Amino acid sequence: MSAGRWLRAALGATLLGALLVPVPAANAGNDDEGEALLVAARTATSNETFAGVVEVRWRDDDGDLHVERVGARSLNGRFVVGVGDYQVVGRGFERVTTGAGEADAHWSAGAHHRAPRPGAAWQLDITGHHRIAGRRATEISARDAEGRVRARFYVDAAHDQLLGREVLDPDGRVARSVRFVKIVTGSLTPAVPGVPSDGSERAPRSVDDVSGGYVAPAVVGRGYRLLGRYEHDDGVVQLYYSDGLFSLSVFEQPGAVDWSALPRGESAHIGGLRARAFTTAVGTVVVWGDRDLVLTAVGDGPRDAVIGVVARLSGSPDQSDWFDDVVDFVLDPFSWF
Amino acid sequence: MSARRRSPVGAMDESLLSAYLDGELEARERAEVEARLAESHDLRAVLDEVRGARDAVRGLGPIDAPDTFWERVLRDDSAVVDLDAARATRRSRTRRWSALAGAAAAAIVVGVAVVPRPAQVHPPIAALTRAHAERASESNDPITNLAGVPVAEGEGR
Numbered sequence: 222m223s224a225g226r227w228l229r230a231a232l233g234a235t236l237l238g239a240l241l242v243p244v245p246a247a248n249a250g251n252d253d254e255g256e257a258l259l260v261a262a263r264t265a266t267s268n269e270t271f272a273g274v275v276e277v278r279w280r281d282d283d284g285d286l287h288v289e290r291v292g293a294r295s296l297n298g299r300f301v302v303g304v305g306d307y308q309v310v311g312r313g314f315e316r317v318t319t320g321a322g323e324a325d326a327h328w329s330a331g332a333h334h335r336a337p338r339p340g341a342a343w344q345l346d347i348t349g350h351h352r353i354a355g356r357r358a359t360e361i362s363a364r365d366a367e368g369r370v371r372a373r374f375y376v377d378a379a380h381d382q383l384l385g386r387e388v389l390d391p392d393g394r395v396a397r398s399v400r401f402v403k404i405v406t407g408s409l410t411p412a413v414p415g416v417p418s419d420g421s422e423r424a425p426r427s428v429d430d431v432s433g434g435y436v437a438p439a440v441v442g443r444g445y446r447l448l449g450r451y452e453h454d455d456g457v458v459q460l461y462y463s464d465g466l467f468s469l470s471v472f473e474q475p476g477a478v479d480w481s482a483l484p485r486g487e488s489a490h491i492g493g494l495r496a497r498a499f500t501t502a503v504g505t506v507v508v509w510g511d512r513d514l515v516l517t518a519v520g521d522g523p524r525d526a527v528i529g530v531v532a533r534l535s536g537s538p539d540q541s542d543w544f545d546d547v548v549d550f551v552l553d554p555f556s557w558f
Numbered sequence: 559m560s561a562r563r564r565s566p567v568g569a570m571d572e573s574l575l576s577a578y579l580d581g582e583l584e585a586r587e588r589a590e591v592e593a594r595l596a597e598s599h600d601l602r603a604v605l606d607e608v609r610g611a612r613d614a615v616r617g618l619g620p621i622d623a624p625d626t627f628w629e630r631v632l633r634d635d636s637a638v639v640d641l642d643a644a645r646a647t648r649r650s651r652t653r654r655w656s657a658l659a660g661a662a663a664a665a666i667v668v669g670v671a672v673v674p675r676p677a678q679v680h681p682p683i684a685a686l687t688r689a690h691a692e693r694a695s696e697s698n699d700p701i702t703n704l705a706g707v708p709v710a711e712g713e714g715r
Contacts (some may be wrong), residue, residue, distance in 0.1 A: 355629030470690035502706035519690040
């Protein structure tokens with residue numbers, strides 16, 4: 222073989238090797254750092270003293286954009302979020318909602334199973350820096366298994382406090398966002414009500430198991446793990462799931478769905494079961510009926526992820542039809558974009 | 559010919575089908591028979607058999623009665639066929655079948671009304687979204703998880 226042929230062969234082998242050897246993503250070094258930032262941001266609010274205004278934006282099922290603002294304050298481990306006389310006060314694991322009808326609503330689960338880490342089902346990368354409410358914030362993007370950015374988080378670069386988060390639709394458009402538009406920290410003493418001490422009696426009760434007939438799989442969707450089962454005062458069973466980044470609750474109660482009393486939303490059949498989905502300021506809500514149970518899922522993640530979980534909670538013998546229905550159901554709501 | 563076909567669901571007898579072919583049924587009875595025929599292949603097959611037998615009989619040529627036939631008929635009352643009584647018997651069978659069908663329908667209606675059905679439930683959406691957000695805020699950032707709660711509650715009022 223001539224020297225020229227050897228040279229060409231070596232060059233070809235080198236190029237082939239370059240194509241076959243996996244190349245780490247350019248921002249792979251940020252993965253752990255982005256996840257660590259998010260973990261720190263979860264507890265930062267409890268340690269900060271601040272007063273601010275939070276803006277909530279979401280699109281309803283008709284495509285109309287809603288923008289609402291609420292106040293948020295924190296002092297010595299207590300915080301309050303609200304508008305007018307409607308407030309949610311918190312301290313540690315306790316939550317008390319005032320102005321919610323005739324009685325205050327209380328929450329103190331107190332039972333926590335090990336949650337997946339934020340990056341268990343998502344690739345978390347630091348993807349930029351922005352100014353949020355006048356503060357320098359680090360942007361962390363969450364990519365799904367297909368490499369699509371489905372959420373962005375903004376963490377205060379100085380205090381690690383979470384300043385905002387956005388949930389994106391499959392095409393990368395913001396479907397729902399929560400972010401500070403004004404925040405003051407430091408030498409101030411914001412008014413934060415105390416948490417009533419008599420709330421535990423009315424708090425949901427953590428239970429080890431749910432009675433027969435209820436549906437409570439340990440894992441659903443793409444890594445949503447069952448972290449808690451609760452019984453409410455009115456007999457409603459709540460199953461709480463999380464994939465580490467987003468969470469989802471499934472509420473179950475005996476009966477048949479009174480469809481006439483629900484918001485119009487988007488109607489569909491999933492696996493032969495009638496369902497309706499609609500968007501609220503908190504997240505996606507899906508209501509359906511199955512085996513004399515009324516099931517309501519509330520999820521703060523991407524809408525299609527919530528729907529995917531719903532699809533796996535109600536059985537269907539024909540998986541192909543099942544997933545076809547799910548795909549239709551997921552895609553239909555986005556027709557208004 | 560094969561063994562005689564069993565009467566299909568509901569034991570609609572051949573005399574009724576024969577009456578149907580003869581145009582002797584009342585409008586309501588005729589409608590019931592036609593409805594049954596429309597949904598039952600077996601019943602249509604029986605109808606075809608009855609029609610075939612009827613046509614075969616009608617296709618036979620006239621035959622002369624024996625010389626003594628009419629004399630015997632005139633002497634023996636038992637040989638005289640009472641047509642009115644025969645029609646009454648046929649109608650009685652029809653009414654019996656109709657009564658059975660009516661009773662079955664009534665039983666279905668009573669069953670639907672009496673068997674307990676699950677109560678209609680209106681999921682309290684605002685309360686459920688609040689419960690989810692409160693639980694989620696325990697293991698995540700509380701402010702961004704709870705900010706939507708007062709807004710959703712306001713929307714639900």
